[in-house]
Amino acid sequence: MTIVTDPPKASFRVSQLIYDTRYRSITFQIAALIGFLILIGWLISNTAQNLADLGKEPSFGFLAEPAGYDINQRLVDYDNQNSHLRAAFVGLLNTLLVAVMGCAAATVLGVTIGVLRLSKNWLISRIMTVYVEMFRNVPVLLWIVLIMAIIIETLPQPRDFRGADPQASMALFDSVAFTNRGFYIPEALFSRSLGDIHLFGASAMRFDVSLDLLALVAVLLAGLWASARIKRNADAVQEATGVRPTVWHFRLGVVFVPLLAVLVLLGFHLGYPALKGFNFQGGTHMRNSLIALWLALSLYTAAFISEIVRAGILAISKGQTEAAAALGLRPKRIMNLVILPQALRIIIPPLISQYLNLTKNSSLAIAVGYMDITGTLMGITMNQTGRELETVMLGMLIYLLISLSISLVMNWYNNRVKLVER
Numbered sequence: 001m002t003i004v005t006d007p008p009k010a011s012f013r014v015s016q017l018i019y020d021t022r023y024r025s026i027t028f029q030i031a032a033l034i035g036f037l038i039l040i041g042w043l044i045s046n047t048a049q050n051l052a053d054l055g056k057e058p059s060f061g062f063l064a065e066p067a068g069y070d071i072n073q074r075l076v077d078y079d080n081q082n083s084h085l086r087a088a089f090v091g092l093l094n095t096l097l098v099a100v101m102g103c104a105a106a107t108v109l110g111v112t113i114g115v116l117r118l119s120k121n122w123l124i125s126r127i128m129t130v131y132v133e134m135f136r137n138v139p140v141l142l143w144i145v146l147i148m149a150i151i152i153e154t155l156p157q158p159r160d161f162r163g164a165d166p167q168a169s170m171a172l173f174d175s176v177a178f179t180n181r182g183f184y185i186p187e188a189l190f191s192r193s194l195g196d197i198h199l200f201g202a203s204a205m206r207f208d209v210s211l212d213l214l215a216l217v218a219v220l221l222a223g224l225w226a227s228a229r230i231k232r233n234a235d236a237v238q239e240a241t242g243v244r245p246t247v248w249h250f251r252l253g254v255v256f257v258p259l260l261a262v263l264v265l266l267g268f269h270l271g272y273p274a275l276k277g278f279n280f281q282g283g284t285h286m287r288n289s290l291i292a293l294w295l296a297l298s299l300y301t302a303a304f305i306s307e308i309v310r311a312g313i314l315a316i317s318k319g320q321t322e323a324a325a326a327l328g329l330r331p332k333r334i335m336n337l338v339i340l341p342q343a344l345r346i347i348i349p350p351l352i353s354q355y356l357n358l359t360k361n362s363s364l365a366i367a368v369g370y371m372d373i374t375g376t377l378m379g380i381t382m383n384q385t386g387r388e389l390e391t392v393m394l395g396m397l398i399y400l401l402i403s404l405s406i407s408l409v410m411n412w413y414n415n416r417v418k419l420v421e422r
Contacts, residue, residue, distance in 0.1 A: 051389070060394075062385040063088070069380050071371045073287045076208070084381045091376030092398060098293055098372065099359040099402070105298035106358060107351075110305025115335065117310050128306070135303035141364050143300055148292035148368045155180040158279050175272050177280055182287040184273035184280045191267030212266050219262050223255035230254065289370035293362065301358045308350045312343035344414075352410040356403050363399075373398055 017027045051057055063085040070080050075093045078086060117128040135143070156168035158179050170177045177184040194211035230247050238244040273283030316339050324334040363374040371379075373395060382391040 047389070056386070058390060059387075060390055062381075062387050062390070065385070067381065068384065071376065073290050073370060084377075084385070087381060088373060088377040088394070091371055091373040094290075094365075094370065095359075095362055095372040095374075096402070098290070098297065098362045098365065098370075099355075101294050102297040102301065102358045102362070103355050105294070106301035106305055106354070109298060109302035110354075111309050113302060113306035114309025114313070117306060118313060132303045132306055135300050136307075140296060140300040140361055141367060144293055144296040144364055144367055147296050148288065151288045151292055152180045157181075158275060161275050161280075170273075175270070177273055177275075179280070180288060181279070182285055182289075183291060184283045184285055186270040186272050187282070187284040189269050189271045191269065193266065215262055215266070216259065219258050220255070223258055226254040227251040287370070289365070289368040292368050293365050293370050297358050297361055300361075301354050304354050304357075305351060308347055308354070309343070312346040313339055315346050316342050348410060348414040352407055355406050355410065359402055359406065360399060 017023050048058065064083050066081050067084045067087040068080050069087070071078055071087065071090050071094075073094060074090045075097065076090060078090045113128050113131060116124050117132070119125045119128075155178055158177075158181060160167040161170065161177065161179075168179075175186050190212050194215065196208040196210055198208055230251050234245050234247045271282050273280040273285075275281075320338055320342065321334055324338045325331075329337070362372055365372045366375045366379060369375075377398075378391050378395040382388055385391070
């Protein structure tokens, strides 16, 4: 009788980690990881030893010391006796302010310019081409300095608004003043205010949030949610019957009527700037450094966004436009309803990079004296305390968190609006 048995399994040998293709890639990856960790460990150990020899062991206790310097543009209360941590927090808010304003303005300008570059009007398309080539081929730092110089040299001084026959006058029914020190605009005031809430207690990160603002935001979000529900119902009716009901007035009503009602209940009114002494008092002061930085970053980034938008539109087949036109849609409706929704799949990924670049380019604010996180934490604080490593590491961490947050939000939006193929 013949007995058939399985062949003996080959035992594992150490040489297989190098010569066997099943294990070789894993072996090389583990070896590279170990080498990288050893290098990082050596760098950290060497840096710590050198700092110890200099008597500068890593410490973040300097953040609790008085800052001793003023910040010209700020969104929360601050004086020079506050801590360096408070100064860094004020600078962080200034960075976020420029980033949000810049991304919003650059998006509107970029989309508009990108569409106009595709215009059949020869003059308009060439003007937009000149704009794009002029802004994206000159360093943004030069644009920041140039716009700052234009504001200082061309706009009137506050004293020019004084006298029986002033050399300058306020705009928009005497509510806005454009001066070489900045723009003075009306501020929102409430005669029946709900007050403020204090976040983070008495810590250096403490700031006050207006309950009036929270109420307005809550009502606005609720109105937008209701408007979206009305739109979905209209879409469902159109899918079922082929006839789209007219709902635009309902959508506007659920957004603006509750908002106006809350404004009336809170006693909303505007506080206007007025010339008193040598400068304007009241209203909201947007300093010339903020205006110059905001305009320069917006105009510069808009040139790149316009090219992204143009490329996204050109990537859509012309057959889509022809089919929509055959159905009787007008060019504006074709762009809004057919072309742009499909182009978003191509536009949004590179658009994220432009938002990140704008946020990081805001660190050039120090060139015009705008105190952002770079000017406070990695500028004056670093020079006063001599803590170069700690301040730079904190600054890098802050910019990393901001960039990751922008990427997270934009990727979520990209997944939300992307087309689902059948």
